Amino acid sequence: xxxxxxxxxxxxxxxxxxxxxxxxxxxxxxxxxxxxxxxxxxxxxxxxxxxxxxxxxxxxxxxxxxxxxxxxxxxxxxxxxxxxxxxxxxxxxxxxxxxxxxxxxxxxxxxx
Amino acid sequence: xxxxxxxxxxxxxxxxxxxxxxxxxxxxxxxxxxxxxxxxxxxxxxxxxxxxxxxxxxxxxxxxxxxxxxxxxxxxxxxxxxxxxxxxxxxxxxxxxxxxxxxxxxxxx
Numbered sequence: 001x002x003x004x005x006x007x008x009x010x011x012x013x014x015x016x017x018x019x020x021x022x023x024x025x026x027x028x029x030x031x032x033x034x035x036x037x038x039x040x041x042x043x044x045x046x047x048x049x050x051x052x053x054x055x056x057x058x059x060x061x062x063x064x065x066x067x068x069x070x071x072x073x074x075x076x077x078x079x080x081x082x083x084x085x086x087x088x089x090x091x092x093x094x095x096x097x098x099x100x101x102x103x104x105x106x107x108x109x110x111x112x
Numbered sequence: 113x114x115x116x117x118x119x120x121x122x123x124x125x126x127x128x129x130x131x132x133x134x135x136x137x138x139x140x141x142x143x144x145x146x147x148x149x150x151x152x153x154x155x156x157x158x159x160x161x162x163x164x165x166x167x168x169x170x171x172x173x174x175x176x177x178x179x180x181x182x183x184x185x186x187x188x189x190x191x192x193x194x195x196x197x198x199x200x201x202x203x204x205x206x207x208x209x210x211x212x213x214x215x216x217x218x219x220x221x
């Protein structure tokens with residue numbers, strides 16, 4: 001089975017721009033979670049989607065949003081980018097809600 | 113207080129050593145216990161997962177869960193330079209997943 005894929009792998013943006021990241025889960029997995037990882041803060045939970053519904057949300061501002069499509073693919077969007085948004089954004093999928101998660105390689109975002 | 117506390121490290125050991133990585137958690141509602149390995153500039157890779165107290169072995173790796181003490185451990189036997197990575201513990205249940213901050217391990221040849 002193919003693993004979790006994320007696109008793009010690397011991205012450079014400037015402050016104030018917006019960005020959309022994409023995640024394709026493992027075939028058959030219906031739950032997708034997004035995380036932000038930085039050296040200082042570790043792995044921070046953004047949100048989790050299951051069957052196109054957001055089930056959980058972390059403590060991030062409203063500039064961070066996401067959605068899930070009927071084929072379980074997910075996107076996250078960050079609007080009005082700030083320098084502090086520079087991070088590795090990781091997507092993880094699982095068969096069901098709150099089960100063992102498998103991570104993608106991540107999208108490394110640099111905000112200048 | 114964080115829901116999962118992981119021994120911070122970093123940890124540096126000689127090749128062949130036994131490594132012990134440890135986490136404690138506070139919420140007894142957590143049901144799933146995982147260990148991930150993350151190489152530099154890569155996504156975390158699931159190493160092991162378990163749902164119950166006791167030991168689970170996979171090759172050189174043993175995951176141990178003690179629900180009564182809310183303590184989880186990962187043991188690596190005969191450590192190799194290729195084991196050099198950051199190890200993250202994770203627990204799930206009660207409607208969420210929570211990760212430790214990671215322990216960076218270096219195995220020196």
